[in-house]
Amino acid sequence: MEVRFLQLGAGLLLLLAAQPAPTTALPSPQCQKKCGNVEIQYPFGIGLECSLAPYFNVSCRVQEDGISKPFISDDLELLDTSLTRSTIRVLNNIATYCYNASGLLEANFWGFDASPTPYRFSDILNKFIVIGCNTIGFISDSDDSKDRSYLSGCISTCSKVSDLTNGSCSGAAAFNFSTTYINTFNETNAGGQVPMVLDWAIRNESSCEVARRNKTGTYACLSSNSECADSSNGPGYVCSCSKGYAGNPYLPGGCQDYDECKDSSSCPSGGICRNTEGGYQCSCRAGRKFSDKNKTCDPDTGLIIGVTVGFLVLMIFSFSGQMILQRRKLKKVKQEHFRQHGGMLLFERMKSENGLAFTVFTERELIHATNNYDKSRVIGKGGHGMVYKGIVKDNMPIAIKRCALIDERQKKEFGQELLILSQINHKNIVKLVGCCLEVEVPILVYEFIPNGTLFELIHGKNQALQISFSSLLRIAHEAAEGLNFLHSYASPPIIHGDVKSANILLDGNYMAKVSDFGASILAPSDKEQYVTMVQGTCGYLDPEYMQTCELTEKSDVYSFGVVLLEVLTGQEPLKLDGPETQRSLSSNFLSAMKENNLDAVLPNHIKGQESAELVRGLAELAKHCLDMCGSNRPSMKEIADELGRLRKLSLHPWVQLETEETRSLLSGTSTASFGMETATAGYPTQEGDNVPMNPRSSYYAR
Incomplete structure (x- = not known):
């Protein structure tokens, strides 16, 4: 069986010549900022006068198709740079070790000594792929086995070559696998190159501490709002903008204040964000206080206590004035909210005919009873409204009906239903427990009926x-x-x-x-009141x-x-x-x-x-x-x-x-009657008249 061997060395990644240490020469404002679609960010630059040091120099070349492309060194195409992660992406040649037409193994390897350059193979952001039948591929930090301290690899086998299919390689979207690679894998049909990620750092000094002590003026973190961190991949250091700042830390004044208030997560919901130099401050609206520990707007207990005490004092010394104020507030609520349930005329009619013989719930009570009208609490839905199951004080279950649409006809129907049910007390008619007058959408509260319809x-x-x-x-x-x-x-x-x-x-x-x-009416007293819009349910009309x-x-x-x-x-x-x-x-x-x-x-x-x-x-x-x-x-x-x-x-x-x-x-x-005593709704039942209990929710709305 044909055997293929692929080797990729961590120390054999880029062929770059050793370069001298960086200097602190700053780029000219006339330096080219882009090559093709790639943005070139300092310390990288197009031309020696525009980069921090020669090994950060980028060559911008016009290709045969007229498109400009950037290159690091002479042959590595630069795909992009990152200052925040201190990485670059380049196109990497694919190494091969295959039989030629004469049946001899030919190796295509390339590499360089990485030690004098700022680049290191990223051990986090790369995928190592081996292709072939009965093939072993390995990656190491040195060609010389005596100097080698790291070696890793994997094996590729083929149980049945005919089962292979074309497609992307699992976990590596940048490489498309072809079945022809198994028999004729070389630089031509392999596509030649795939992306590779390299870590870079300022490596003329071994660490931040050494660089700061250096008297030659080569310290690269030039922005006043920047920070230095030792490289996590090899010697040297990298620069970053301080917290609250963004930009280029390698340029004087390159790190500018970042407006954290643009991020919705900076302050809690309902909080007020104010941007400051290098940070931000959160505050809360009146009655609440910002908690640095929990990053939340909590009730201002001091303010609440003060208001409560003041209110009690005011109640003691100004009882009569408060009574007048409460009447005015109640009148305003009736005018602004209860008007939507049928108006003040309906309210006065209920008081005069039947009185408020039910509970007037607050909006907060109903929100708490339904867990803010959670979808899981819905027990009925129809043309007249949505019905929710709620639990109020003393663990009493209730059914809460809200109007589905807000229009004058449905407001009138809810008001009509409120008036009708408030007058009825019968064991075979659903009981109206109360209503809510504080909201724009009409709300009626019924006894909860558990076993459906x-x-x-x-x-x-x-x-x-x-x-x-x-x-x-x-x-x-x-x-x-x-x-x-x-x-x-x-x-x-x-x-x-x-x-x-x-x-x-x-x-x-x-x-x-x-x-x-909702469709009910009071029996009309004259003929003209009969005229109405036909409504009901098909099949029953x-x-x-x-x-x-x-x-x-x-x-x-x-x-x-x-x-x-x-x-x-x-x-x-x-x-x-x-x-x-x-x-x-x-x-x-x-x-x-x-x-x-x-x-x-x-x-x-x-x-x-x-x-x-x-x-x-x-x-x-x-x-x-x-x-x-x-x-x-x-x-x-x-x-x-x-x-x-x-x-x-x-x-x-x-x-x-x-x-x-x-x-x-x-x-x-x-x-006349049918000749026998009327059986009441509570007539004693026989054994076959019983129904098993079934805790299902009922549907109150059509």
Whole structure:
């Protein structure tokens, strides 16, 4: 097998002649500063009169293609220089040791004695690469084995040459490997040169201390704001600008003050930065004090104590004046902030009708409760706002609803919801805990409902609970009780306006809680107040409401009828796929009822396990709720009563319904009750009526 050998010596890197010691001659202002695209920084210079010493001299040559390139010595192309790291990059010839056409090994080595020059091979910034099959390459500090103190290398082998591929060498982006190198590696096809990093230093003296004591005036750190450091690679020293200064330390006045205030990290957030000569100073705004130890703006405890004492004294001797001042401040807050929640008229109306029977939270309390509204606290998102879970004092969980967009319509909706919920206290309606008036964006605070929504229980992420039909019936009954309270017992009556399974929340005991009153209205007192913009959710909208733009209690009844269909069939109200005629659940259901083919829309577990009389009774109730004429639909009270009786039939199958009275009421010929006592939302449940606890977050927003 063909064997190749490559050798690269740390002491055989650059062929440079020994040069005399540097002098302190300064470059002329007319010296050329660039060669091609390379900036030439003193102590390097183009021409002997422009460099610190001959071995820092750079030759700028025009190539055949017309481009100028800089060279150190006679044949090493200079790629760039660095004063801060005291390094240069040059193009390095690739050493080879290969068989020629005659089968003889030919070596291509080059080197120089580095000791009298300022350059040393950088042992940190270079990569040593060996190419070949069964090849050993080594790097040493001397050709002579007797004088050698350092030797290192690596081995390259090829298990299967055909598996090699062209591409960059791992860890060395400047060298592109070619498979042809294995068979014909020489100066021509190898590309000839690759970059190499050299450390440089002022090496006419062994250290900074010796250079400072030298009386010949050759000390190179000429800037008054510079520092000297011994070279980390060989004898000599290097210069750098002092902390707080930047520039060229090898020139008089070369290190100028650096403006640290340009760096955003100089002072803490909220701090004030002031640049000084060679440094900077940080200060903090009123009420805070800069800590040198922690580099932070901490509260000024002395100022806080003084203000507190002064405030207490002022409270003692000026109580009456403070009361007037507080009233003025409160009035200003109401005018500037609460105006966005519906204005002063809404605030006065709440006080006169119901009083502030809830907590007025501060902005700081809500920020702390939600960890500054962290994304992990989001439990609901919809068209009316974003809902976060929060923890307030006494470890009480709450749900905090913020408006998603700031426009006049949504401000009005939040104000409407605030007014409506502040008047309601019912176990099947989500409770308004309080609000925040200090912010531009409206914020409402609810009780936290942990177990998701009825929609999720039937269709979504909680579907795996496999809840019993009797439990679904109980939840529907409880939701009907809540809506009945809005229609019949609130003063004035309240129309929800967006009844759907996603707005029926489930508490820790899986009790129904009607939520989201952003689209709700108070029952109008005259005809003109009926005119409104149609809003709601597709699949639940009352067709009569869509035609007349008149939102009534019977609009809620229609929407609740769709909810009953979800309970009965387990299907979603609207399907976006499939034939257009089958996308609406209510249309499919009414068609099946008209054809006396209810089984076509019922799931198998309902057909096989539930009482036919129960299923038929619930279907008839849903059918009447979905009547196209609102006046023919039952009231929410009648619906709640009927669901109560159906629940009794579900829990006690031996109890029979009074079918004649049922048919009479649903057909609209009677407004009396269905003939049995109304089952309350708290009706005792049987064993199959229980639902396992599931600590999931609920969705309060549409």
